[in-house]
Amino acid sequence: MDAVIRLPFSVVDGRVYVEARVNGRGPYRFAVDTGASGMGRLDASMLATLGLHPSDRAATSDAVKTVEVETTHLDSLSLGSLERKDLDVITRDYKKQATGDAAFDGILGRAFFSDGLLVIDYGRRQITFSTASRLSRDDSDALSYERAFRVPVRINGKLFEANIDTGANVSMVVPSHMWSGISSAPLERSGTGQLSNTKIETSQGVVAGSVELSAVVLKDVDAKVSDRFPEILIGAHLMASSILAIDQRSNTIAVCPI
Numbered sequence: 456m457d458a459v460i461r462l463p464f465s466v467v468d469g470r471v472y473v474e475a476r477v478n479g480r481g482p483y484r485f486a487v488d489t490g491a492s493g494m495g496r497l498d499a500s501m502l503a504t505l506g507l508h509p510s511d512r513a514a515t516s517d518a519v520k521t522v523e524v525e526t527t528h529l530d531s532l533s534l535g536s537l538e539r540k541d542l543d544v545i546t547r548d549y550k551k552q553a554t555g556d557a558a559f560d561g562i563l564g565r566a567f568f569s570d571g572l573l574v575i576d577y578g579r580r581q582i583t584f585s586t587a588s589r590l591s592r593d594d595s596d597a598l599s600y601e602r603a604f605r606v607p608v609r610i611n612g613k614l615f616e617a618n619i620d621t622g623a624n625v626s627m628v629v630p631s632h633m634w635s636g637i638s639s640a641p642l643e644r645s646g647t648g649q650l651s652n653t654k655i656e657t658s659q660g661v662v663a664g665s666v667e668l669s670a671v672v673l674k675d676v677d678a679k680v681s682d683r684f685p686e687i688l689i690g691a692h693l694m695a696s697s698i699l700a701i702d703q704r705s706n707t708i709a710v711c712p713i
Contacts, residue, residue, distance in 0.1 A: 460535035460584045464575075467556045468624040469691030471575060473582060475563065476533040477505055483560035485534075487575065487582065488622030489604055489701065491564035494539055495532055497546045498560050502527060515545055520653040532567070537584055539567060562622070565603055568703065575621065575699045578713035590702035590709060596670040598708045604701065606708050608689065609667040610637050615687055617668070619708060621699070623690035627662065631682035638662045642680055655683045669710035671697050 464487070465472045474482035483501070492515075502508065509525040516522075527546045532539050550558045571586035592599045598606040608617040613636070625648075629637055638660060645659040662676040668689060676693065700709040 459587070460537050460582070462535050462582050464580055464582050466577070466580065466695070469695060470557070470624055471582070471621055471691070472559060473534060473563070475561065476531075477501070477561070478530045479533075480505060484558075485561045485563050486559045486622060488562045488620070489565060490618070490620035490622045491562050492566070492603075493544065493564045494542045494566045495529075495544045495564050496549070496562035497527060497529070497544050498550055499546050499548045500550060501560055502546060509546065511543065513543075513545060515651065532561075532563075534563065534567070534584075537567075557624075565703070568701065570704065571702075573701045575694070576713075577695050577697055577699075589705065590700055590707045591705055592707050594707070594709065596709050596711065598669050598710075600706050600708065603703070603706075604708060605686070606668075608687065609665075610662060611664040613637075617687040617689045619689050619694075619699070619710075621691050621694060623688055624692065625679050625688070625690035626692040627666070627676050627678040627690060628684050628688040629662075629678050629680050630684050630686065631658075631680055633687065634660070634680050638664075638678075645679065648679060648681065653683070655681045657681045666693075668693075669708070671710045671712050 471487040475485040507527045510528045511526045512523050513526050514521050515524055524545050524547050526543045528543050571584050572588040574583040600606050604619040605616050608615050640660045640663055642658040642660045645657050648655045648657045658680045662678050666673045666676045698711045
């Protein structure tokens, strides 16, 4: 049977938020985060709300540092009619970092959408998931990947690899050692950036010219620069004028302009 959902979402600081249910209760506010591995994550405050307890421990990495965190067991995690059962998720104090309108109760990770086509339409503020529809590597403007979700990006005619992360509230992050090969623009200190496990010192600059990602071409992109970040990252702010399609069955992504 084709599992299909078509639901609205809200956006705060670039991030996508949907209403999900945990163990049949809710709805609760969850972020859709392509940078998060596994089925999902749960804010620590939800343990008391749902009568849950820590069940085990697991390692999690933010690409800079790996830490050990607690996990808890869920009977079910649902988005509309799409339900995942009998799963263990990481739990930690996410609301310590994301406050006010940006706060969330949990995260839907990559594995939650692994068996179908996920489409995030930022223009319509609509998320769609289907196990019948497919995205092929032969499709126009399709980008293939080997490691989720690292895809080719062309910057002023030069080809690089970038990580697509809808959970990162930035436009772009560039490692310091790559900056001179990407932009000649000067850098200004921008302070401390907060990753899941690490605080990093950052500068900021403009990638003058074009950034081409699938069918989307962007001009003069603002970027954060850090000597601790290991790869180019395309964040939520750069997705705001696009339709993002991800099919993990074919390891394929497409990004289309609205």
